[in-house]
Amino acid sequence: MRETSPTRGAGISDQLLEGILRGSRPHLARAISLVEDGAGEAVRLLSHVYKRRRMASVVGVTGSPGVGKSTIVNGLVGEFRSLGRSVGVIAVDPTSPFSGGAILGDRVRLRTHTTDDMVYWRSLATRGHLGGLSRHTGDVIALMDAYGFDEIVVETVGAGQSEVDIMKYAETVVVVLAPNLGDDVQAIKAGILEIGDVFCLNKADLPGAERTRRDIEMMLNLREESGWRPPIVMTQAHTGEGLSELVNAVNSHREYLVSSGLLEQKARQSHLAILNEYLSLLTVEKVLESAQVDGSLERALKDLSSGNSDPLTCASELVKRHLT
Amino acid sequence: MARKIRVLVGKPGLDGHDRGAKVIARAYRDAGMEVIYSGLHRTPEELARMAVDEDVDVVALSILSGAHSTLLPKVVQCLLREKGQSSLDVLVLAGGIIPEEDIPALKAAGVDEVFGPGTSTQEIVEYTKTHLKREVA
Ligand SMILES: Nc1nc2c(ncn2[C@@H]2O[C@H](COP(=O)(O)OP(=O)(O)OP(=O)(O)O)[C@@H](O)[C@H]2O)c(=O)[nH]1
Numbered sequence: 436m437r438e439t440s441p442t443r444g445a446g447i448s449d450q451l452l453e454g455i456l457r458g459s460r461p462h463l464a465r466a467i468s469l470v471e472d473g474a475g476e477a478v479r480l481l482s483h484v485y486k487r488r489r490m491a492s493v494v495g496v497t498g499s500p501g502v503g504k505s506t507i508v509n510g511l512v513g514e515f516r517s518l519g520r521s522v523g524v525i526a527v528d529p530t531s532p533f534s535g536g537a538i539l540g541d542r543v544r545l546r547t548h549t550t551d552d553m554v555y556w557r558s559l560a561t562r563g564h565l566g567g568l569s570r571h572t573g574d575v576i577a578l579m580d581a582y583g584f585d586e587i588v589v590e591t592v593g594a595g596q597s598e599v600d601i602m603k604y605a606e607t608v609v610v611v612l613a614p615n616l617g618d619d620v621q622a623i624k625a626g627i628l629e630i631g632d633v634f635c636l637n638k639a640d641l642p643g644a645e646r647t648r649r650d651i652e653m654m655l656n657l658r659e660e661s662g663w664r665p666p667i668v669m670t671q672a673h674t675g676e677g678l679s680e681l682v683n684a685v686n687s688h689r690e691y692l693v694s695s696g697l698l699e700q701k702a703r704q705s706h707l708a709i710l711n712e713y714l715s716l717l718t719v720e721k722v723l724e725s726a727q728v729d730g731s732l733e734r735a736l737k738d739l740s741s742g743n744s745d746p747l748t749c750a751s752e753l754v755k756r757h758l759t
Numbered sequence: 760m761a762r763k764i765r766v767l768v769g770k771p772g773l774d775g776h777d778r779g780a781k782v783i784a785r786a787y788r789d790a791g792m793e794v795i796y797s798g799l800h801r802t803p804e805e806l807a808r809m810a811v812d813e814d815v816d817v818v819a820l821s822i823l824s825g826a827h828s829t830l831l832p833k834v835v836q837c838l839l840r841e842k843g844q845s846s847l848d849v850l851v852l853a854g855g856i857i858p859e860e861d862i863p864a865l866k867a868a869g870v871d872e873v874f875g876p877g878t879s880t881q882e883i884v885e886y887t888k889t890h891l892k893r894e895v896a
């Protein structure tokens with residue numbers, strides 16, 4: 436399949452949109468970069484892309500560092516492919532706060548479907564964004580959706596308690612755990628354990644798996660009753676053991692979302708999350724910009740260092756002054 | 760705001776040594792770039808596909824197996840095909856154990872620069888920054 440790569444310059448957003456709709460990988464790849472870079476051209480591109488969404492299913496995979504998320508994503512890709520579904524993957528790793536650079540290492544685990552035209556894998560860096568994803572993950576999902584993938588799988592950064600943004604974008608969140616995290620299960624129960632729709636106890640070949648399963652079970656008993664009881668699936672991702680059960684669990688959750696009417700609510704939630712992201716971006720930008728111009732930012736900083744004011748008061752005054 | 764420079768650090772072929780690859784990956788990261796590491800034993804087809812999908816500006820190949828004269832030109836060919844370009848907008852660099860006398864043929868085949876074992880990472884990073892083929896603005 437021969438593709439002409441996009442060229443920079445006038446009309447780039449139209450070029451990219453046309454390429455994405457025609458199924459050109461270089462165009463999709465370039466478009467994701469523009470969106471991630473917050474380039475001006477991305478605004479026009481996205482305004483068209485959001486009108487071309489096809490509603491792919493979005494699965495999130497999250498869990499502590501090294502539990503096997505990428506290995507599982509590789510396995511999920513294989514399972515989805517054997518069902519004839521095309522797959523887009525987004526794998527997020529942290530940006531170094533010191534250099535602003537990042538090493539994106541999740542591809543190391545991608546060992547099958549590496550040149551399959553129905554699979555697209557993209558590594559993203561957080562670029563300082565908190566919550567376990569990049570700021571524009573929602574937009575990247577929209578791009579992949581418009582391109583036409585049936586399934587979109589998102590791997591978060593190695594997450595603990597507060598990296599829970601994935602629940603805003605994924606219909607089904609798979610929380611991955613490994614045995615003998617005994618204390619860990621305690622430690623993370625307030626965070627990612629609460630957002631799991633499916634629990635995947637990976638590395639089931641290691642000792643202690645059964646005990647950890649019981650720990651998770653107990654934790655789930657404490658959760659508020661709802662129409663969905665998250666299943667616990669035991670996997671050995673490096674051999675593929677348990678992965679078809681994992682996909683079955685994901686599919687069951689999806690059916691539950693449809694039959695209960697919750698799917699619509701999830702979509703609203705994800706739209707709200709993206710809106711939120713842009714609102715805070717735009718308002719913070721606007722306030723800081725005009726506060727810089729008229730000197731009120733400088734005055735606020737002086738008041739803070741002299742102890743004449745406090746951050747909340749300063750912020751409210753700046754907002755009042757520049758947003759109304 | 761300048762856009763992020765993205766680099767694929769690739770390990771083509773059969774050798775199982777990725778110390779060098781990891782050193783250069785860290786150097787690029789420390790220079791503020793986003794580095795995708797391919798993992799060991801990748802085919803030219805796999806590397807080209809990664810470079811396209813990840814939309815990288817640079818493909819830095821580390822090869823110690825001795826098969827550079829066949830593998831590296833193949834990576835370039837696969838890149839040209841995957842991107843549908845007649846001349847690449849990706850900078851292709853190679854490092855590892857590559858004898859001086861093999862370098863001209865590699866350059867003729869489309870490898871932009873070859874770094875010997877003695878080259879410092881600073882030198883490689885500096886070269887990369889100043890030879891990008893796409894605008895950074
Ligand atoms: N024993 C055992 N090892 C596994 C299993 N699944 C994955 N691993 C190994 O666990 C290590 C980490 O796997 P990854 O898939 O990179 O884990 P990850 O959660 O994506 O890691 P980060 O993205 O760095 O947070 C690798 O060495 C895998 O080979 C398993 O079921 N059993």
Ligand SMILES: [Mg+2]
Nearest residue numbers: 504505541590
């Ligand atoms: Mg990973």
